Amino acid sequence: xxxxxxxxxxxxxxxxxxxxxxxxxxxxxxxxxxxxxxxxxxxxxxxxxxxxxxxxxxxxxxxxxxxxxxxxxxxxxxxxxxxxxxxxxxxxxxxxxxxxxxxxxxxxxxxxxxxxxxxxxxxxxxxxxxxxxxxxxxxxxxxxxxxxxxxxxxxxxxxxxxxxxxxxxxxxxxxxxxxxxxxxxxxxxxxxxxxxxxxxxxxxxxxxxxxxxxxxxxxxxxxxxxxxxxxxxxxxxxxxxxxxxxxxxxxxxxxxxxxxxxxxxxxxxxxxxxxxxxxxxxxxxxxxxxxxxxxxxxxxxxxxxxxxxxxxxxxxxxxxxxxxxxxxxxxxxxxxxx
Amino acid sequence: xxxxxxxxxxxxxxxxxxxxxxxxxxxxxxxxxxxxxxxxxxxxxxxxxxxxxxxxxxxxxxxxxxxxxxxxxxxxxxxxxxxxxxxxxxxxxxxxxxxxxxxxxxxxxxxxxxxxxxxxxxxxxxxxxxxxxxxxxxxxxxxxxxxxxxxxxxxxxxxxxxxxxxxxxxxxxxxxxxxxxxxxxxxxxxxxxxxxxxxxxxxxxxxxxxxxxxxxxxxxxxxxxxxxxxxxxxxxxxxxxxxxxxxxxxxxxxxxxxxxxxxxxxxxxxxxxxxxxxxxxxxxxxxxxxxxxxxxxxxxxxxxxxxxxxxxxxxxxxxxxxxxxxxxxxxxxxxxxx
DNA sequence: TTGAAAGCGTTACCAG
DNA sequence: CTGGTAACGCTTTCAA
Numbered sequence: 001x002x003x004x005x006x007x008x009x010x011x012x013x014x015x016x017x018x019x020x021x022x023x024x025x026x027x028x029x030x031x032x033x034x035x036x037x038x039x040x041x042x043x044x045x046x047x048x049x050x051x052x053x054x055x056x057x058x059x060x061x062x063x064x065x066x067x068x069x070x071x072x073x074x075x076x077x078x079x080x081x082x083x084x085x086x087x088x089x090x091x092x093x094x095x096x097x098x099x100x101x102x103x104x105x106x107x108x109x110x111x112x113x114x115x116x117x118x119x120x121x122x123x124x125x126x127x128x129x130x131x132x133x134x135x136x137x138x139x140x141x142x143x144x145x146x147x148x149x150x151x152x153x154x155x156x157x158x159x160x161x162x163x164x165x166x167x168x169x170x171x172x173x174x175x176x177x178x179x180x181x182x183x184x185x186x187x188x189x190x191x192x193x194x195x196x197x198x199x200x201x202x203x204x205x206x207x208x209x210x211x212x213x214x215x216x217x218x219x220x221x222x223x224x225x226x227x228x229x230x231x232x233x234x235x236x237x238x239x240x241x242x243x244x245x246x247x248x249x250x251x252x253x254x255x256x257x258x259x260x261x262x263x264x265x266x267x268x269x270x271x272x273x274x275x276x277x278x279x280x281x282x283x284x285x286x287x288x289x290x291x292x293x294x295x296x297x298x299x300x301x302x303x304x305x306x307x308x309x310x311x312x313x314x315x316x317x318x319x320x321x322x323x324x325x326x327x328x329x330x331x332x333x334x335x336x337x338x
Numbered sequence: 339x340x341x342x343x344x345x346x347x348x349x350x351x352x353x354x355x356x357x358x359x360x361x362x363x364x365x366x367x368x369x370x371x372x373x374x375x376x377x378x379x380x381x382x383x384x385x386x387x388x389x390x391x392x393x394x395x396x397x398x399x400x401x402x403x404x405x406x407x408x409x410x411x412x413x414x415x416x417x418x419x420x421x422x423x424x425x426x427x428x429x430x431x432x433x434x435x436x437x438x439x440x441x442x443x444x445x446x447x448x449x450x451x452x453x454x455x456x457x458x459x460x461x462x463x464x465x466x467x468x469x470x471x472x473x474x475x476x477x478x479x480x481x482x483x484x485x486x487x488x489x490x491x492x493x494x495x496x497x498x499x500x501x502x503x504x505x506x507x508x509x510x511x512x513x514x515x516x517x518x519x520x521x522x523x524x525x526x527x528x529x530x531x532x533x534x535x536x537x538x539x540x541x542x543x544x545x546x547x548x549x550x551x552x553x554x555x556x557x558x559x560x561x562x563x564x565x566x567x568x569x570x571x572x573x574x575x576x577x578x579x580x581x582x583x584x585x586x587x588x589x590x591x592x593x594x595x596x597x598x599x600x601x602x603x604x605x606x607x608x609x610x611x612x613x614x615x616x617x618x619x620x621x622x623x624x625x626x627x628x629x630x631x632x633x634x635x636x637x638x639x640x641x642x643x644x645x646x647x648x649x650x651x652x653x654x655x656x657x658x659x660x661x662x663x664x665x666x667x668x669x670x671x672x673x674x675x676x
Numbered sequence: 677t678t679g680a681a682a683g684c685g686t687t688a689c690c691a692g
Numbered sequence: 693c694t695g696g697t698a699a700c701g702c703t704t705t706c707a708a
Contacts, residue, residue: 006400008685019695024687032693054456055397056685059700062344064393066436066457073422075638080418084411087439096457098404099437101425118392119404119434257625287595289627300413346701357679362703372677394701397684 007050015044027052058120067310068116069097070126072104072153077283078299079127082151085303086125086310093311095122104129113137123147123314125306128155130226133194147313151306156196159323161309163302165280166330167197170295171204171251173332174277177293178247179212181338183275187220187238187245189231189255198223201251201279220245224255231258239266247275247338253282256292260337275338281330290336302328345386353382365390396458405648406454407435408464410442410491415621416637417465420489423641424463424648431649433460442467451475461485461652463644466493468564471532485651489644494534497661499647501640503618504668505535508633509542509589511670512615515631516585517550519676521613525558525576525583527569527593536561539589539617558583562593569596577604585613585676591620594630598675613676619668628674640666 009027013020018037025033026041044050058064069086071079087097098116102109106129114137116124124146126138135155142148142158151163171188178186188205191198202221209216219241222234238245248263250256256278260270268274270290278285281296305326347365351358356375363371364379371379382388396402407424409417425435436454440447444467452475454462462484464476473493480486480496489501509526516524526543529536540559547554557579560572576583586601588594594616598608606612608628616623619634643664 006685010685020686021688021696022694024685025694028687034693037693051456053397053458053685055393055402055458056700057687059391059393059397059685059702060687062700074412074425075415075418075422077413077415077418080413080415083437084413084439087412087437096436096438096453098434099421099425100434101422115434118389120391120393284622284625287622287625344701348701358702359680359704360678362701363678366703368703370677375677391701394684395703397686397701398703400684 006053007048008053009050011048012041012044012050015048016040062120064120064122065095066119066121067095067097068112068119068121068124069099070102070109070112070116070124071099072102072127072129074099074101078152078280078297081299082127082303082306085300085305086307087303089304089307090311093314095311095314097125102129104131106132106134110137113141117141117144117146123149123310125149125151125310126155127151128153130192130195147310149306149309149313151302152197154196154325161306161313161323162325163306163309164325164327165197165297165302166295166327167200168204168207169327170279170297170330171201171249172208173204174249174279174293174295175205175208176212177332177334178249178275178277178338179208179214181247181271181275183247184214185217185220185243185245186214186247186249187234188222189234189248189250189252189259190221190223191251192225193223198251205249226252226255228258231255232262235259235262239268245274247271247277249277251279253278253280253285253292253294256294256337257282257284257288260288260290260292271336271338277338281333285333286335293335293338294333296330296333298328298330344391345388346391347388349386350379350382350388353386354378400458402458402460403433404457404459405433405435406450406457406459406462407437408440408447408450408454408462409437410440410465410467412437412439416490416618416635419637420465420641420644423638423643424645425641427642427645428649431652433649433652435463440467442469444470444472448475451479455479455482455484461487461648463487463489463648464493465489466491468530468533485648487644487647487651489640490535492534492663499644499651499661500663501644501647502663502665503535503635503640504633504665505538506542506545507665508617508635508668509539509587510546511542512587512617512631512633513543513546514550515670515672516587516613516615516676517546517552519585519609519613521585522552523555523558523581523583524552524585524587525572526560527572527586527588527590527597528559528561529589530563531561536589543587564590564593566596569593570600573597573600577606583612585609585615587615589617591616591618591623591630591632594632594675595620595622595626598626598628598630609674609676615676619671623671624673631673631676632671634668634671636666636668 009023026038100112148160154162224230278294285292347361351361364376438450486498492500562568616632623630
């Protein structure tokens with residue numbers, strides 16, 4: 001099955017004995033074309049099954065109608081939902097998305113940015129890896145004038161639109177809820193200290209404690225890199241405490257689920273002995289037993305918002321709209337674990 | 339932040355007072371270039387931060403190094419894992435993937451194929467919607483000579499590489515397992531009759547029954563469109579039977595999970611009263627209680643295989659390798675539900 | 677070893 | 693209303 005010669009406007013022109021300029025005009029609805037000529041062109045185009053070559057068009061317009069989306073891992077439901085939201089938002093305006101996974105590696109993230117830049121995407125929507133601390137690449141994109149949107153794990157150092165989760169409020173609300181349930185020794189399974197989202201959630205937690213006159217106990221906080229080893233170590237440490245926690249609050253659902261399973265394996269009653277709460281309302285939180293109380297996030301909406309921001313930039317390209325930071329609001333979903 | 343003028347080889351040529359031909363040669367490692375000239379060009383390229391324009395290159399070579407991936411829904415863990423596998427397989431060879439979701443709509447699937455064809459992707463990896471019965475679009479791609487790989491929900495009517503799940507064997511093994519557990523009234527929650535995967539799984543089920551001398555009972559089979567309504571109706575119907583099933587086997591995990599929850603809500607003991615089994619080993623199956631016995635599939639591997647097939651076609655473009663159908667083998671994962 | 681020019685498929689401008 | 697030609701950025705002959 002050999003690839004056919006692609007039909008071009010020149011083929012149409014030749015068949016019709018007219019110039020390619022006229023064919024082009026007819027095809028692009030340019031008014032300066034004799035109706036009969038246009039009709040003939042359109043018919044011939046159909047007959048020959050003509051397909052315009054977007055590559056040539058892109059070359060002229062310096063516009064590919066492709067957006068680069070860089071995420072750590074498409075297999076995480078959170079990111080998959082965001083991607084879906086982005087696609088549905090920008091798809092309506094005829095933009096396609098090239099998805100690149102960084103696999104949580106700053107190095108791969110860098111390579112992806114390079115490659116997509118060479119592919120001449122019209123803009124980037126980026127969620128950094130949990131370990132990205134050097135933002136030179138995205139800054140380089142910014143300097144080159146690429147439309148940029150940062151989401152979830154954002155780059156704070158650039159005045160670009162950002163869409164984030166309801167970080168502070170989420171942990172504040174969840175902690176408050178646990179306190180209302182009578183818990184006083186509330187542990188926190190946190191994330192890397194350098195991540196903005198992680199910082200804000202941590203602050204939500206400490207703020208709730210402070211406002212309720214509960215002393216902050218450094219021993220009850222564990223900073224993780226979102227790895228299973230970290231969770232296990234934290235739980236072990238907490239349970240060995242002379243005064244173990246009566247609640248464990250986490251800043252991410254996968255961690256909460258793991259905590260839940262570790263506690264159950266040790267025969268600890270949930271929520272009687274220890275209450276557990278997550279963050280995100282990941283599909284899995286409704287399936288475990290007891291159901292996990294968690295602060296709902298809407299990743300699909302985050303994607304939608306990020307996509308809309310991108311369309312805004314793309315539309316009024318060179319105007320400087322004040323870059324806003326959009327928070328996708330969430331709400332507490334109370335289940336059996338608290 | 340205005341987009342800079344893109345640096346081209348002409349800029350380099352002008353700065354150096356040489357022709358763009360020479361610059362091109364130097365940049366492409368063409369041997370016919372004076373080493374000194376090359377060095378100067380390379381340095382200048384670096385100084386000016388020259389980025390080759392892939393668009394121009396693509397136009398010349400009629401090759402974009404982009405692959406179109408069409409899936410029903412990226413938010414399903416199964417498809418997300420496949421996408422990940424595809425990307426990791428083809429990424430090594432410098433191919434990028436444009437992901438398009440059909441949202442299970444044959445119409446959108448068609449539009450996506452059209453759009454990606456216009457974008458001049460180098461090939462397509464396609465998983466059809468559950469409702470796709472008309473394969474004109476993919477046949478059109480085939481006729482135009484596009485490299486094609488079909489996976490999971492395949493098009494059987496074309497001699498192209500296909501990668502599928504372990505359909506027959508999966509349901510055969512699972513049914514066999516239930517029989518060994520002493521079950522005799524085994525219900526089947528099946529899929530649409532026109533889907534090849536659905537057919538094969540159904541056959542695996544009936545074959546196992548027959549080989550064990552268990553009479554096939556039409557009443558114990560429910561064909562679904564993978565919708566929650568369908569599952570609820572099926573369970574209701576089965577429970578109302580004068581002789582209800584003692585096991586429910588499903589051809590997809592989401593269905594099994596729903597069955598599990600419906601039965602539990604009705605106070606039915608699992609697996610004592612009714613055993614339940616799924617297909618896929620979706621991450622969620624390990625989280626519900628009791629854990630769901632399910633036939634493990636490796637969607638990531640399916641993606642990897644599909645990607646490799648595509649690379650094969652792309653390499654030896656116009657040779658006709660016999661199109662094979664690859665089965666990604668699975669194995670039974672026994673948990674509490676049986 | 678280098679330069680000039682053609683060509684990839686289109687659009688857009690300028691004459692006619 | 694139509695045709696010719698330049699231009700988009702690059703590679704690839706063909707001459708020199």
